[in-house]
Amino acid sequence: MTPTIAFDADDTLWHNESNYAQAGVKLQRLLNGYRSDGQVERTLGEVEIRNLPIYGYGIKSYTLSMIEGAISLTDGRISAAEIRQIIGIGQEMLSAGVVLVDQAQETLAALAGSFQLMLITKGDLLEQEVKIERSGLAGYFRYIQIVRDKSPAAYQQILDRHGIRPGQFLMVGNSLRSDILPVLEIRARAVYIPYEHTWAHENPPEDQAHPRRYYELENLGELPALAARLEWE
C-alpha cells in the first residue's frame, strides 16, 4: 500500500492569512476618522468569532463581519459609500491570485512519485475550489477533500472512505488545532509547519495540549527528507 501524505491548503501551500491581514489594514484606513486601528482590529475579531457558527469561514463571511463591525464601530455614522468600499475590499480578495508558499510546487513534485498525495482543506466550497484551480497544484493530488471542520471524526471518515490505515497517513499543516491535534487523536501522524501569521482562533486552547508527538519543520522544503525516513506501519 502506498502511504498517503495529506496537505492543508491555506497558509501551508499558499498564502491566505496575509490577504485577510491586508484587508484588515484597509478597513483600519477607511475607519481612520472614527476609531483607532487597535479598536478596529479588536472589534472586527470579536464580530468574526461571534459570527463563525452561522457564517463559517471564508471571504464572504469576513466581508459581512467587516460591514457589521464598521457599523458598530462608527455608531451607525458610516456612509453607504464607505460600506460600498468594504464590499469592494471583499470582492478584491475574492479575485486575488494565489501566491504559493516557497517550495510548494517543488515539494509536491518530489513526493508525488513515492506517495499518494491528498489535499484536505476547510472553508467555503467555491472559494477553496477557485484557489485550488488558480494554484496550478491540483494535478498532484489523488484526492481533494473540502470539509466543514477538521475534527478527529472528519479525518477518520476520510481515512475510512479511502481505506487508509492511520499508520499510513501523514498530515501536513500550519494549524495545531486543525491539522495536527485531531490527526494525532486518530493515531495517525502529523507535521507542523508554522506560518508567520497564524490567526488567533487557530491556536489550540492551553488545556488541549496533547501528549502524543508530532514533527515540526521550518519549511515545506524539509518535508521530502522527513517522509523518506519515516516508517510506515
Place this chain on the structure above:
Amino acid sequence: MTPTIAFDADDTLWHNESNYAQAGVKLQRLLNGYRSDGQVERTLGEVEIRNLPIYGYGIKSYTLSMIEGAISLTDGRISAAEIRQIIGIGQEMLSAGVVLVDQAQETLAALAGSFQLMLITKGDLLEQEVKIERSGLAGYFRYIQIVRDKSPAAYQQILDRHGIRPGQFLMVGNSLRSDILPVLEIRARAVYIPYEHTWAHENPPEDQAHPRRYYELENLGELPALAARLEWE
C-alpha cells in the same frame, strides 16, 4: 447491483426559494421610501446574477448582493442602521428551520428498502450541511455530495467514484438546468418535479432544449410507483 436514486435538496426535498422570496419582500418593505417594489426586485436580480461568478450560491452571497443593491437603489442615501437590518435579514435566513416538501420523508422511507439513495446538492458547504442536519433526512442517504456546480462532468465524476453505471442511476430534482439536462447528457435518467417558485436563473436557455426524454411528476409522492416500474439496465 442496487440501483441508485439521487435527490436534489433545495426545493426538491425542502423549501428554499420561498425563503429568498420572503427576504426579497422584506428588502422591498425596507426600501419602500426610496424605490418601487418592481425596481427593487429587478436591481436585486441583476446584482445577484452579476455577482454569481465570484460569490457563488447561498445566503451570504445573497446578503452581500442585497446590501450592494440597496446602496445602488438609494443612490447611497441608505443609512447604516438600514444596512444593519439587511444583515439581520440574512442572519435570520441562516438560522431558519428547514421545512420539508410534502411527503419528502415518506417517499424516502418507501424507497430506502429497494434503492441506494444519494443527495446531490450545490451551494455553500456550511449552509447545505446545516440544512441537511436540520432536515432530519440525513439517515436515508448512503452518500451526500455537495458540489460547486451541477455540470455533466460533475455527475459523471460522482458515478465514476461510486462505480455506478448510468442505467442504474436516476436523478430527481426541480431544476431542468441543474438536475435534469446534465444527467440526460451522461445517458442516465431523471425525474423532473417542478417547484412552485423556480428562480429565473434556474430555467434552461431556449437553445439548450434537449432531445432525450425525462419523466415529469407533480409531486414526490408519485416517485415510488415510477421507480418500481422502471427497468434498470
